Amino acid sequence: MSVATERAELATLAPLKPQATGRWRGFVLPVAAIVLWSLAARFELVNSALLVAPGKVLATAWEQLETGRLWRALSASLAREATGFLIGTLGGLVLGALLGLWPFFNRLIGPSFNTFKQISLFAWIPLISVWFGLGDVAKVVFLSLAALVPVVVNTCDGIRTTPKALLEVARVYGFTRWQTVTQVVLPSALPAIFTGVYLALIYSWLATIGAEYLLVAGKGIANTLIEGSEHFRMDLVLFGMVVIGGVGWAMNASARWLERRLARWLGRSS
Amino acid sequence: MNAVAAAENELRIRALGKRYASTQAAGGELQVLDNIDLHVPAGRFVSIVGASGCGKSTLLRLVLGLEDQYEGRITLGGQPIAGTGPERGIVFQDHRLFPWLNVEQNIAVGLRNAPLTPAEKRERVAEHVALVGLQGFEQSFPHQISGGMAQRVAIARGLVNRPRVLLLDEPFGALDALTRARLQNELQRIWQAERITMLLVTHDVEEAVFLANQVVVMQPHPGRIRRIVDVDLPHPRHRSDPRFIALRDDVLADFLEPGVLGAEQPPAPDPSSWRLAW
Amino acid sequence: MNAVAAAENELRIRALGKRYASTQAAGGELQVLDNIDLHVPAGRFVSIVGASGCGKSTLLRLVLGLEDQYEGRITLGGQPIAGTGPERGIVFQDHRLFPWLNVEQNIAVGLRNAPLTPAEKRERVAEHVALVGLQGFEQSFPHQISGGMAQRVAIARGLVNRPRVLLLDEPFGALDALTRARLQNELQRIWQAERITMLLVTHDVEEAVFLANQVVVMQPHPGRIRRIVDVDLPHPRHRSDPRFIALRDDVLADFLEPGVLGAEQPPAPDPSSWRLAW
Amino acid sequence: APEVIRIGVATAGGGDPVTWGGSPGGVARNQQWLEEELKGSGTKIEWLFFKGAGPAVNEALSNKQIDFAYQGDLPSLVGRANGLDTKLLLASGTRNNLYVVVPPQSDIQSIKDLKDRKVSIFRGTNGHLVAINVLAANGLSERDIKGVNLDTGSAQAALVSSGVDAAFGGSEWFKVRDQGLARIVYSTQGQDPAFTRQAALLVHGAFEKAHPAEVQRVVDVFVRAAKWASDEKNRTELFATWAKSGTPAASYQAEFENQSLAERNTPLLDAFLRARYKAVVDDALKLKLIRRSVTVDDWFEPKYLQAALKKQGLENHWTAYDAKGKPIAGSASVAAR
Amino acid sequence: MGVEQTFVPLLTGGALAASSLPAPAGAATPAAAPRKAPARRRGDALLPWLLPAALLGLWFLGAAQGWISPQVLPPPQFVWETLRDLALSGELWLHVSASLQRVLVGFAAGALLGLALGSAMGLSRSAEAYLLPSFNALVQIPVLGWLPFVLLLVGIGEPLKYILIAKAALVPVALNTLQGFRQTPASLREVGRVYGYTPRQQVLEIVLPHAVPTLFTGLRLGFTKAWLSLVVVELVASSEGLGYLIVYGRQLFQLDQVMAAVIVVGAIGYAIDRVLDWAERRVKGTA
Numbered sequence A: 001m002s003v004a005t006e007r008a009e010l011a012t013l014a015p016l017k018p019q020a021t022g023r024w025r026g027f028v029l030p031v032a033a034i035v036l037w038s039l040a041a042r043f044e045l046v047n048s049a050l051l052v053a054p055g056k057v058l059a060t061a062w063e064q065l066e067t068g069r070l071w072r073a074l075s076a077s078l079a080r081e082a083t084g085f086l087i088g089t090l091g092g093l094v095l096g097a098l099l100g101l102w103p104f105f106n107r108l109i110g111p112s113f114n115t116f117k118q119i120s121l122f123a124w125i126p127l128i129s130v131w132f133g134l135g136d137v138a139k140v141v142f143l144s145l146a147a148l149v150p151v152v153v154n155t156c157d158g159i160r161t162t163p164k165a166l167l168e169v170a171r172v173y174g175f176t177r178w179q180t181v182t183q184v185v186l187p188s189a190l191p192a193i194f195t196g197v198y199l200a201l202i203y204s205w206l207a208t209i210g211a212e213y214l215l216v217a218g219k220g221i222a223n224t225l226i227e228g229s230e231h232f233r234m235d236l237v238l239f240g241m242v243v244i245g246g247v248g249w250a251m252n253a254s255a256r257w258l259e260r261r262l263a264r265w266l267g268r269s270s
Numbered sequence B, C: 001m002n003a004v005a006a007a008e009n010e011l012r013i014r015a016l017g018k019r020y021a022s023t024q025a026a027g028g029e030l031q032v033l034d035n036i037d038l039h040v041p042a043g044r045f046v047s048i049v050g051a052s053g054c055g056k057s058t059l060l061r062l063v064l065g066l067e068d069q070y071e072g073r074i075t076l077g078g079q080p081i082a083g084t085g086p087e088r089g090i091v092f093q094d095h096r097l098f099p100w101l102n103v104e105q106n107i108a109v110g111l112r113n114a115p116l117t118p119a120e121k122r123e124r125v126a127e128h129v130a131l132v133g134l135q136g137f138e139q140s141f142p143h144q145i146s147g148g149m150a151q152r153v154a155i156a157r158g159l160v161n162r163p164r165v166l167l168l169d170e171p172f173g174a175l176d177a178l179t180r181a182r183l184q185n186e187l188q189r190i191w192q193a194e195r196i197t198m199l200l201v202t203h204d205v206e207e208a209v210f211l212a213n214q215v216v217v218m219q220p221h222p223g224r225i226r227r228i229v230d231v232d233l234p235h236p237r238h239r240s241d242p243r244f245i246a247l248r249d250d251v252l253a254d255f256l257e258p259g260v261l262g263a264e265q266p267p268a269p270d271p272s273s274w275r276l277a278w
Numbered sequence D: 001a002p003e004v005i006r007i008g009v010a011t012a013g014g015g016d017p018v019t020w021g022g023s024p025g026g027v028a029r030n031q032q033w034l035e036e037e038l039k040g041s042g043t044k045i046e047w048l049f050f051k052g053a054g055p056a057v058n059e060a061l062s063n064k065q066i067d068f069a070y071q072g073d074l075p076s077l078v079g080r081a082n083g084l085d086t087k088l089l090l091a092s093g094t095r096n097n098l099y100v101v102v103p104p105q106s107d108i109q110s111i112k113d114l115k116d117r118k119v120s121i122f123r124g125t126n127g128h129l130v131a132i133n134v135l136a137a138n139g140l141s142e143r144d145i146k147g148v149n150l151d152t153g154s155a156q157a158a159l160v161s162s163g164v165d166a167a168f169g170g171s172e173w174f175k176v177r178d179q180g181l182a183r184i185v186y187s188t189q190g191q192d193p194a195f196t197r198q199a200a201l202l203v204h205g206a207f208e209k210a211h212p213a214e215v216q217r218v219v220d221v222f223v224r225a226a227k228w229a230s231d232e233k234n235r236t237e238l239f240a241t242w243a244k245s246g247t248p249a250a251s252y253q254a255e256f257e258n259q260s261l262a263e264r265n266t267p268l269l270d271a272f273l274r275a276r277y278k279a280v281v282d283d284a285l286k287l288k289l290i291r292r293s294v295t296v297d298d299w300f301e302p303k304y305l306q307a308a309l310k311k312q313g314l315e316n317h318w319t320a321y322d323a324k325g326k327p328i329a330g331s332a333s334v335a336a337r
Numbered sequence E: 001m002g003v004e005q006t007f008v009p010l011l012t013g014g015a016l017a018a019s020s021l022p023a024p025a026g027a028a029t030p031a032a033a034p035r036k037a038p039a040r041r042r043g044d045a046l047l048p049w050l051l052p053a054a055l056l057g058l059w060f061l062g063a064a065q066g067w068i069s070p071q072v073l074p075p076p077q078f079v080w081e082t083l084r085d086l087a088l089s090g091e092l093w094l095h096v097s098a099s100l101q102r103v104l105v106g107f108a109a110g111a112l113l114g115l116a117l118g119s120a121m122g123l124s125r126s127a128e129a130y131l132l133p134s135f136n137a138l139v140q141i142p143v144l145g146w147l148p149f150v151l152l153l154v155g156i157g158e159p160l161k162y163i164l165i166a167k168a169a170l171v172p173v174a175l176n177t178l179q180g181f182r183q184t185p186a187s188l189r190e191v192g193r194v195y196g197y198t199p200r201q202q203v204l205e206i207v208l209p210h211a212v213p214t215l216f217t218g219l220r221l222g223f224t225k226a227w228l229s230l231v232v233v234e235l236v237a238s239s240e241g242l243g244y245l246i247v248y249g250r251q252l253f254q255l256d257q258v259m260a261a262v263i264v265v266g267a268i269g270y271a272i273d274r275v276l277d278w279a280e281r282r283v284k285g286t287a
C-alpha cells in the first residue's frame, strides 16, 4: 500500500461526521433493527438458537460485567495491545527514522521491508507461534509487527518529504546536521509520524483480536467471542462484538482528540 | 555597515555560467546562465527583471551559495563565496517560514547560530519585529497571519543577522497590489536606514525601477544580461513622477520586445505533482 | 449585440443589501453589502475596486444569481434576475476549469445547455479557441498549460455562449505582471469587438482605470459604493499617458486613505483542515 | 529440581480456573493433586491450554515451552514424525468415541448417506483418521464426501446454520443435541474399538533425561487420578468434576454410557494401545499426514508407569487389553464389570 | 502530498531515489540526477539484495549446521521442494484459484455495494443522515469480530467468506465514495449552476469525474483489505485456498508447507499491489 493510500485509509478510519442537524435520523435504523429483532425473538420467527432476544444480550453483558469476566478479558487484551503497540511504535520510529535519514540504510533495507509488508500479517501467525511459542510472547511479537509497519512507512515518508524549501532555509542559516534533523526534519515529519502512530494503534487492536483468535488460547476479549461461538451462545458473541467495536471506537476517538490537541499545541492548522 | 567596510563588501560576479542536467534539453544539459558579469558596490540596491525561466532565481541561489557547481567567479569583498554564510541573507518568494514556529521564533531562526547571548538574540528579534511593524503578533503562527504579514516576517528573518548582502527573490510576488505597494515602501525605508546591499528579483518592472539604483534586464535561453539601466532618481520616489514613468516605460519597452520575452510556453507537464494535488 | 438591444440589456442595481449569517459578527449577521445603487448601460465596461472583504465578489455573485437572499432589486433589461441564466456569464479568479476536460471541452461547458446542434457548438468552440489565441492547445488538459493560458480558457468559456453581461472576478489576480498586461490588452480587444457589458472586479487600480469606462470604488464594513469615477479616455489607452496617470493616482489616493483600506487582518484559523492537508 | 513444570493440554478447556474433562488428567487438574504433591518442593506447576489442540501443543513442545503434553494419538504422532523428542508415559483417556451428527431435520440416517454431502472434519486431529476409517468401513472414501476442515466451535456453528450437512466430532456434540439442534446418526459406542481415539501423557525427552524424579511424581499423580476416575462409585462425582470445564455432565453421561470407567480411564500402555498407535501411524502415512514412519515401541516409556503402579499397589488394578481390544486373560481386575 | 517527487539531499547531499522506499528492481531515475550518480549505480543495484541474500545465507547455514531445529525452521531447500511439489502436483493452483475466486467475488460484491451505499450517502443528505451513523458503528468491528456472528448466521460455506471479504472491501469503498462525492468543490459546482446544468448533469459531469481519483483510492484500498481478510477468513475456516494451506501445514506440523504458502501469499500480494499501483497511476494520470 502506498503512503497516499494509507493516508486515505486513515481518513476512512476516522469516520466522517454526520451533519449536525437531524441527528435523530441516525437512530431510525438501529432502533428499527432492535425492534425487529425483539419481535423476531419474541415470536420465534427464526431459529431461536440463533436469535437471542436483546434482553438476553443485556443480561449477558451485565453478568460479564458483574462477575468481572469482562474486565479480566478486556484488561488482558488491552495490556497486550499496549505492550505490542509500544514496542512496535518505538521500533517503527527508530527504523523509520533510519530509513528516512540514512540513504545507504534505505537502499539496503527499504526494498526488503517493502516486500515484507506485502505479506498479510496473519499469514505469519503459524510461524510466529512456532518461533515465539505460546502465550503472550508470540502475541506481542505479532502485535508489534502490526504496529511497526505503518509507523515505519509514515515516519520514513514524513522525513523524506520534508520540503526542500525549508531545508534550504536551514542551510542558509548554517544549521548543523543535528539542528537540521531536530529543528526542521522532525517537526516537519511530525504529522506524518502521528498518522503512522494512529494507524499503529488501530492496526494493533485488530491484531490483538487476530492474535487471540489464531494463537493459542488465554484470556482476552476475542476469547469471549470464541467461547460464545463454541458454546453456541449468540448473546455472548454479540456482546463480544459490541465490546470490540466499542474499544476500537474509543481508540479512534482518543487518537483524534490527541491529534487535535497536538495540532493546537504545535500551533498550526493550515 | 560603516563606510570603511563599503569597499570590501562589494559583490563581484565574473563570467558566471550555470548548467543543469536536463533530459529535455539537447545534449542533456540546459545552459541556464551564461557569461554573467555584475558588479554591485556595497550598499547598492540592484533589481533584476526578466521573463520567467531566464535564470533570476538561479543567479540568487548561486550568490547565496546553495549551488556549488558553476563556472566563473563570485566574490564578496574579494573573497570567493563558498557555501552559505551569515553575511548573505535571503528572502524567498514563498516566505518559507517554519509552520511550527511563531513569528518571534521564525525571526530567531536567522540568529540560530549567531555568536550572541540569548538575551542579545531576544533583543535583536524584538527590534526586528518592530522594524517590520509586527508588534503584537510575536506569538502568532504563520497560518494565523496574512500573506503580507508572513512576507514581512521573512524580511525580518533575512535582516536580523545583519547580512552584508540581502537577496530578495520576488518577495512580493504573491501579494495583492495594495499590500505590495505598502511593503515596497517599507523595504525602501529599511534599505535607506540600514544601507545593506540588496539584490531584488522581480517580475514587476515598476517595482524594479521604483526601488533600485540599477535595474538589470535579463533575457532567457540562455540567461544573459541584456542591459543595465541606472536609475538616478532621488528618494523618496513617486510613481507619477514623469521621469520615473519614462524610465519605467524604457525598461518595459525593452522587455516587451519580441524575443526577449519568450513566447508564453506551457509548463513542462508534471503529472506526478498533479496527481496528488488535484 | 446590436444597437436595438442596447436599452433592454442595461443592468440596474437598486438599494441592494446582503447579509451573511456569521458567528463572529455582532448580532450574528454580517452586513456585507449595503445600499448599492449601480446603473450599467449595455456595452459598458465597469471596473469595481476596493479593499479585500468589501463585498466585490458578493456583488458579482448576486448579479450572477448564485445567491438568492438579498434586499433590493437587480434587473437586467427590466427583468428581475432569478437564478443563474445564460445571458450572464462569469470568469472566476481561480479559472475553475474542470481538470478532467481538455481545453476544447472546457470551453464547450459554456454551451452545455445551449440550444445549438453539436456541429454549431463545435464551430463556436473553435471560434473562441481562436479568439483567445489557443489554437494548437485544444487537446491540452488544464494541468498541461500555464496559468495565463488557463485564464484565457476561462475567458473563452465565459464568452462562448455570448452572454449579454460578462462578470469578471479578479480574472488576472493570480498572474504575473507581464502575462497580466498581455491579457488586459486581449480583454480590451475582445470587449471592443463584442461590445458585451463587462463588470470587472480587481485589486489593481491601474488595471481598473486602464480597461473601464467607469471605475466603482467600494469601501468595506459594510460594503458600499464610495465613489464612481468616469474614465473618458479614448481607446487604445497608454499607461504613460499623463491623463491616465492622473486618473489612476486620483483613484489610488482615494484608496490609500486610511479607513477605506481596512487594517490588514489575519485569516481565521481552521484547525479541521490540519489533519490531512498539513 | 526444575522451578516449574509446564503441562500443555490439547484442548481449550473451560471454567475458571481452566480445566478440562473426559480424562483422568482433568481430575488431577481440578483437584490440584499435582500442586499438592509438589508443595514444598519449590517446583511450581503450570497448566497451559491450547485452543489449537494437538498441533499447537506440538509447536509448544518444539520450542520447549512445555515439558509435558496431554495429546491425542495423531497429533502426538505428527510431532514425533517431524522429529520432536518425546516419550509417551501413560494412557489418559482411551477409547474416546466419535460421532456423526446432522441437523435434526436432516435426511441423513447413516454414514452411507454422507456421500457427496458437506461434512465437517477437524483435519490433523485424531478424529480425522477415525473418520476416514469409519467412512471406509461403510464403503466410502474421504473423496466421496465434501470435507470441510473446521475446528470444534466452527463445526457446531456450521452445522446449526446448515453450513455443513453433517459433522464428525466427539462428546461436545451432546450439548448441541440436547439443545435440540443436532441429531446423532452414528456413534462408535459399542462398535469396533478400532474406531475410538486415544489420548496420552507425553514428556519432552530432554526434560525426562534431566528430571526423572519429577517425571515420576507427575506420573504418580496421573495414576492416582486414573484410579479415582476408574472407580464406578465416583461416576457422578467424576462427571460433575469434568463439567466444571463448561461441558455439561449430561454430555459425559452420554459419552460414557454403557462403558466401564476403568476401561476408559486406564493408564495402561497395553497391547491395545500400542496396536492403536501403530495403526494410526500406518493410516497417517497412507494419507500423507506424516512423511516418515514412527516406531511406536521405543517411543513408549512404561518404566514410570510401572513404578507408579507398583508404588500404589495397582499392578493388577486394570485389565490389559489385546490388540483387538479384548481383555487379556489373567490380568483380571477389580474394575471389570 | 508530493510523496513521489520530492527528493531530499539531506545528510549525504546525494539524490535519493524518487519513491521513499524503492522497489527492489531498478529504482526510478530522477530527471535531474547529479553527474556522479552513474558511477555509483552499479553498486546501488546490488545493495537491496544484500539483506535478503544474507538472510537466505544465514538460513542455509543455520539449517546445515543444525543451529536451528528443522521443526522451528525447516531448511530452505526443503521449503523450495515443498513449493515445487505443490506447484507441480497442481495442488498449488487449486488453492490459488480458490483464493482468487473468493477474493474476486467478495471484492466485486463489496465494491458494488460500497459504491451504491457511498453514492447514496454522498448524493443525498437524508440518506446520509439515516445510514451514516449505523454504518460508522458497524465499521468499528473488524472482520474477525464479525466472523463468529456471520458464521452462526450463514454457516461455514462460501457465503461466509464472500460476506466477510465483501464487508472488508465495502468499508473503504463506501467511505471513499462518500467522501469523493461530498468533496466536490463548491467552486466547480457553481460553474455547473452558471451554465444551467441539470441535477443529473451535475452528478454525471461534475461530481462523478471529480470523485474518480478518490473512488479509485477506495477501490484500491478495498482490494487490499479484501486480500488481507481472505487470508484471515481462510485461516479460520476453509478446506482449500492459501489460508487453508497455511492452517493445514500448521496442523500437520509441517512448517515447510506453511512457509511455502506464506511465500505464495506474499508474492501474490506484492503482484496485486504493483498492478493496482500501475492502474492507479493510469487512472489518475489521465482521468
Ligand SMILES: Nc1ncnc2c1ncn2[C@@H]1O[C@H](COP(=O)(O)OP(=O)(O)OP(=O)(O)O)[C@@H](O)[C@H]1O
Pocket: B020, B021, B022, B030, B032, B050, B051, B052, B053, B054, B055, B056, B057, B058, B059, E032
Ligand atoms: N534544479 C534544477 N534542475 C534542472 N533545471 C533547473 C533547476 N532549477 C532551475 N532549472 C531551470 O533553469 C531555468 C531557470 O530557472 P530559474 O528558476 O532560475 O528561472 P527564473 O528566472 O527565476 O524564473 P521565474 O521568474 O519563473 O522564477 C528554468 O528553465 C528551470 O527549468
Ligand SMILES: Nc1ncnc2c1ncn2[C@@H]1O[C@H](COP(=O)(O)OP(=O)(O)OP(=O)(O)O)[C@@H](O)[C@H]1O
Pocket: C020, C021, C022, C030, C032, C050, C051, C052, C053, C054, C055, C056, C057, C058, C059
Ligand atoms: N458564504 C459566506 N458566508 C458568510 N460570510 C461570507 C460569505 N461569503 C463572503 N462572506 C463575507 O463577506 C465579506 C465580503 O466577501 P467578498 O468575498 O464579497 O469580498 P471581496 O470584496 O470579494 O474580497 P476579496 O477582494 O478578498 O475577494 C467578507 O467579510 C466575507 O468574509
Ligand SMILES: [Mg+2]
Pocket: B056, B057, B058, B169
Ligand atoms: Mg524564480
Ligand SMILES: [Mg+2]
Pocket: C056, C057, C058, C169
Ligand atoms: Mg473576491
